[in-house]
Amino acid sequence: MLHERLSSIYENVLRRNAGETEFHQAVREVLESIGPVLGKHPEYAESKIIERICEPERQIIFRVPWEDDRGEVHINRGFRVEFNSALGPYKGGLRFHPSVYLGIVKFLGFEQIFKNSLTGLPIGGGKGGSDFDPKGRSEREVMRFCQSFMTELYRHIGEYTDVPAGDIGVGQREVGYLFGQYKRITNRYESGVITGKGLSYGGAQVRTEATGYGCAFFVAEMLKARGTSFDGRRVAVSGSGNVAVYTIEKVRQLGGIVVACSDSSGYVVDDKGVDLDLLKQVKQVERRRLDVYAERRGGNATFVPGRSVWEVPCEVAMPSATQNEITGRDAELLVRNGCVAVGEGANMPTTPEGIRIFEEAGVAFGPGKAANAGGVATSALEMQQNASRDSWTFEFSENRLQQIMRDIHDRCLRSADEYGMPGNYVAGANIDGFKRVADAMLALGLI
Ligand SMILES: NC(=O)C1=CN([C@@H]2O[C@H](COP(=O)(O)OP(=O)(O)OC[C@H]3O[C@@H](n4cnc5c(N)ncnc54)[C@H](O)[C@@H]3O)[C@@H](O)[C@H]2O)C=CC1
Numbered sequence: 001m002l003h004e005r006l007s008s009i010y011e012n013v014l015r016r017n018a019g020e021t022e023f024h025q026a027v028r029e030v031l032e033s034i035g036p037v038l039g040k041h042p043e044y045a046e047s048k049i050i051e052r053i054c055e056p057e058r059q060i061i062f063r064v065p066w067e068d069d070r071g072e073v074h075i076n077r078g079f080r081v082e083f084n085s086a087l088g089p090y091k092g093g094l095r096f097h098p099s100v101y102l103g104i105v106k107f108l109g110f111e112q113i114f115k116n117s118l119t120g121l122p123i124g125g126g127k128g129g130s131d132f133d134p135k136g137r138s139e140r141e142v143m144r145f146c147q148s149f150m151t152e153l154y155r156h157i158g159e160y161t162d163v164p165a166g167d168i169g170v171g172q173r174e175v176g177y178l179f180g181q182y183k184r185i186t187n188r189y190e191s192g193v194i195t196g197k198g199l200s201y202g203g204a205q206v207r208t209e210a211t212g213y214g215c216a217f218f219v220a221e222m223l224k225a226r227g228t229s230f231d232g233r234r235v236a237v238s239g240s241g242n243v244a245v246y247t248i249e250k251v252r253q254l255g256g257i258v259v260a261c262s263d264s265s266g267y268v269v270d271d272k273g274v275d276l277d278l279l280k281q282v283k284q285v286e287r288r289r290l291d292v293y294a295e296r297r298g299g300n301a302t303f304v305p306g307r308s309v310w311e312v313p314c315e316v317a318m319p320s321a322t323q324n325e326i327t328g329r330d331a332e333l334l335v336r337n338g339c340v341a342v343g344e345g346a347n348m349p350t351t352p353e354g355i356r357i358f359e360e361a362g363v364a365f366g367p368g369k370a371a372n373a374g375g376v377a378t379s380a381l382e383m384q385q386n387a388s389r390d391s392w393t394f395e396f397s398e399n400r401l402q403q404i405m406r407d408i409h410d411r412c413l414r415s416a417d418e419y420g421m422p423g424n425y426v427a428g429a430n431i432d433g434f435k436r437v438a439d440a441m442l443a444l445g446l447i
């Protein structure tokens with residue numbers, strides 16, 4: 001239930017952003033959490049902090065023309081939503097997927113404000129992308145697309161302005177092409193303009209692994225807070241992209257057994273534990289589907305086409321693919337099958353009904369804003385290294401990541417406690433993330 005004032009703000013968001021359902025969902029979840037904060041801090045309401053937070057500082061939409069290998073011309077749409085820069089330059093990834101439209105970019109940018117705030121690092125919130133579909137495109141086509149995309153985007157970004165990175169469909173390959181074009185157009189080797197770079201040209205150790213590793217660290221903290229651990233637990237992971245693969249890697253190192261993962265064609269069950277080398281070969285090197293993994297794994301794994309991975313019984317679920325992939329029915333099934341913890345590696349992968357079901361069942365639920373913040377936090381570490389012309393070791397960077405995830409976990413619990421919702425990580429993440437941004441906005445005046 002929304003507090004009366006928050007209700008009217010939400011109605012306004014619906015009216016001003018018609019049809020952007022994912023954005024509405026993300027805003028509603030935050031507004032539902034911060035009611036108690038307004039009681040203690042009337043100054044936020046007086047300065048219309050919430051109304052301002054819900055309105056992006058700047059939204060850029062542009063045409064991206066490019067030519068395929070046969071010489072046919074294609075036109076895609078590019079986006080960058082610069083949502084909030086109270087804490088630092090806009091920071092957030094780029095998503096290339098056919099489902100991308102303004103509502104998706106705004107939901108992601110809005111989430112990013114609070115996530116980035118929770119890291120405790122000096123980064124504002126933004127997000128971007130395109131409805132370009134990289135699936136089935138050649139290396140050359142992907143490069144031409146990235147170059148065209150950057151030919152407009154370069155005007156809007158910079159080390160002190162707005163610093164993109166990867167997300168769905170944008171990995172190290174795409175970041176390389178984007179950075180190369182930025183350097184060529186501006187004639188500046190401005191390493192801190194984008195993160196997720198390759199190690200040979202200014203990238204940072206652990207950034208590739210950071211979101212997945214960070215999510216596993218966060219879940220380990222939630223389990224520890226309940227007096228238990230990953231040890232010997234069955235874990236299901238959705239997706240098999242960047243976040244999923246490194247979630248699997250760290251969960252295994254922490255003693256869990258990952259028995260299933262998925263892609264948009266279906267899922268594989270592998271009861272002895274997913275073979276990570278084979279998964280990396282199939283998904284990262286060959287860029288093929290999971291049925292190929294099952295085939296090569298002989299009798300050990302089964303590929304189930306077109307169904308949800310959440311039907312596989314597990315004790316820990318780690319959604320790492322896309323938004324709204326755990327529905328209310330999936331959540332009921334997971335609870336019935338003995339799931340005790342959920343860590344969101346993806347952004348907003350659980351529907352509001354799914355979250356309610358987990359909360360009512362007493363499942364430890366780590367929302368994406370907190371659980372997947374290790375990626376952007378390590379991007380901020382990449383920016384630090386670029387700014388000081390330094391590079392840190394893998395071990396040092398991983399230790400920093402682990403400490404950041406512990407701090408985020410503890411901050412969520414402390415804020416949830418302070419506002420009378422003990423153990424509620426959703427409320428804790430929203431309140432803690434909101435307060436830091438709100439205080440900075442108050443201090444900066446009406447801008
Ligand atoms: N890359 C990063 O550092 C971060 C990513 N995230 C989030 O993690 C999630 C995954 O991102 P990445 O691993 O980077 O992307 P990716 O492109 O490397 O992998 C995406 C995976 O999700 C699957 N997928 C995508 N859309 C799907 C759909 N509609 N149905 C079923 N499967 C689908 C793909 O098959 C692929 O396995 C996204 O929600 C993203 O926003 C969150 C924080 C940081």
Ligand SMILES: O=C(O)CCC(=O)C(=O)O
Nearest residue numbers: 092093165167375376379
């Ligand atoms: O590393 C970054 O800047 C962005 C990561 C991201 O897009 C996210 O946290 O969802």
